[in-house]
Amino acid sequence: MLPLPDLVRALDSGELSPTEHLDDVLARLDADRTGSVIVPDRERARARAAELTVLALRGERIGPLHGVTVGIKDLVDVAGLPTRCGSRLLDDAPPARADAPVVAMLRAAGAVVVGKLHTHEFAYGPAGDVAATGPARNPHDLGRITGGSSSGSAAAVAAGHLPLTVGTDTGASVRTPAALCGVAGWKPRRGTLPGGGVFPLAESFDTVGLLAADAASLALARAALAGAVLTGPGPAAAQPYRIGVATGHWWRPHDPAITDAVRTVAGTLAGLGADVSEQDTPGVDELAATYPVITGAEAFATHREWFARRRDEYQPATVERLAPHADVPAHAYVDAQRTRRRLAAALTGHLGCDVLLCPTTRLRATPIGAGTVPTPDGEIAVRPALLETTSPFNLLDLPVVALPVPVPGLPAGVQLVGVTVGDDVLLDLAGAVERALR
Template sequence: MTEPFPGPSLPTLIDAIRSGRLTPAEHVAQVLDRLAADPFNTVITLDVERATAAAAVLTDEANQGQWRGPLHGIALGVKDLIDVVGLPTRCGSNVLQGAPPASVDAPVVARLRTAGAVVVAKLHTQEFAHGPTGDVAATGPARNPHDPTRITGGSSSGSAAAVAAGYLPLALGTDTGCSVRTPAALCGVVGLKPTYGAVSTDGVFPLAETLDHVGLLTSDAAGAALAWSVLHGRDAAVPVTLDGLRIGVPVDDYWQPADPAIAPWPAAAVAALAAAGARVVEVRTPMIDELVAAYPLIVGNEAYTTHARWLARRPADYQPLVRERLLSFADRPAVEYIRAQRTRRRLVPELRAAVGDVDVLVLPTTRLRATPIGAASVPMDGVDVDVRPALLALNSPFNLSGWPAVSVPAPVDGLPIGVQIVGVGLDEHGILDVAAALERAWR
């Protein structure tokens, strides 16, 4: 086991820079040094010259009392699926090995830069974000800072691992079915998937346009809330209190983890919140199996459509697993996709009706902890559990619904475990308030 570097949280770094105890130039130099020495394969491209120059300007501005915004001088890592001006977007694939530098920042990057953030690196991604493990990419697997023989989760593999390793305080990822929350859970950090459409996906290479979200990874809920305020453009109007908050606990078999080590922690989270005044409500979701069956049909068909031309011309440039999964949708009838989308439109309202009396759902983020790199299945209580479905299953329903969700690490030794808080009656600020309350209860 390797102990991750205990890097400062985003609020702590902001306070240090604002108080003058740390300059943007010093902070960015420290981050670049850590990223340059990375043993976990989180880094795709370091932007040393531009980051150093930007940090110098921001340091001069800070010395003059000029502040661009809440993230003035803060280092930012960006998943290599998202455009950063001057750097290529290769999406973890040899297909884009010769991609030219992006001519403009994706809007999500531009907004964070406007608030003072300094982009320091493009970070590892599963090839074209197609998979939840983080170990299938042209540059090889990303490695979990808690145990380098194990996966980070994906597809925002480098973003989660870089934050977990303490290299930087903030990273951007994407989430189509689990790709912020699963690596957050497996690496032991906070991962926020906002409401569908709340953050622009312009300048982000698509996996499945009707499910794609851009999200954030930080070391704690306070950092995620601060970064979300920047992206969203405003702070929460009224902080959420736990007194009387209605917590939904899904009790169907579908929502249960496969790893027995995970099982106690959602219950512990619910108990901690209930002790602070929240009200616990058991909920049932009889439509869940039919709803989630639509997910792979939507993703598979949309992804194949994006890649069909390259697959016909350059199939060998794809990683074998990704190529096989994409090509499995080559001859599927259009009626299949249309039916899946109609199923989604029919059942998401039913899901909301089933859980509509609660403010949040609390459940495991994943059915498994980090598994060995390359393992397609793992034995669990005498049963072989398929890894990819186990990492997706508890997350993808909330891509289909578009509801906001955040994964928060449980206070465990060894391999991390994530607890997911899903907003039913609460927005992003609300679920992050609940996450922060849970963190306080677990300290």
């Protein structure tokens, strides 16, 4: 699959028609071995691509993504398709009556929606191996997890099936699968991409994001959805920005390859002219401890009635996540929210950098179903290692670009977090790093 900028150029020049691109994508999806495709929408996609091909022959384009295929996480409504959220509870879900706003934006930009993609059940997990349809499988090793909960969105890009996918991120769900599958993920601030038409996990943190092969593709997609005029890559220099490399035990990976990835990106940014130094993050562990309390309370509130009547229809791992919150008093939730606000303000005020650099996860892709894995640090629980270095930035509501970094073996990734800068700067910096590492 061509990276998105190259694909757009090919479609724009007429070298490739929307129908030819779609036919290639459908053939790839039909041969999928990752379990990433849940509900294909072949006939409507073919009709849409045919319309766009006719327009292209007339020299007309609907928008900057004219003819580009996209896949949508099965937590997000697509008109005419059911939203099943990876769960048996929604086996009989009716087709959605309308597109979620982010899907409508993609269509307005000229994209062709090809179907729904795998999600960890109700998005409540960072592994991607818990769903009614079975686990999603990592294209780099089909016996390993993709990460979650935007499991199919990452796997479909990593496998070369699709150039762009929609995911959601409550505490990890775009960035962790991006890291484990070796693709790029963008988690903007909440509301940057509209969150309507998305089944909630925790309303305090739920965020719509995008996944693509690289940061250049994400930058193009962001510009397209913002209605901006698309241009070439931004400047490679990073001189104006202070890069803080997160230090302390909280940010220490259990896999030396991830440590190497952070070091590589820090050195690359320094070579591009950025001011790179260490950055401590006091109180981050206490801040992160509020995440499961808040998320668990909000998730249980959504599922309370179903959980009382249809508990056996949930996957066992989801029951395990929801059950402890049934009897948690309301004051625990309120206390956690107050603590979050206090510590988030203190930490943001303490940070003396424009961009924070840290690992995306503490582990690379683990075997499907493994609750713990051996590491140089001993036996480590998988779920926290996939969540704890990402969730602080949902608690802080900061924009993040998750960037894959070349390492031997399974993929590894880092996060570039916008402390004083926004998505455009983060994506430019990530793109500069990508070009320098090639």
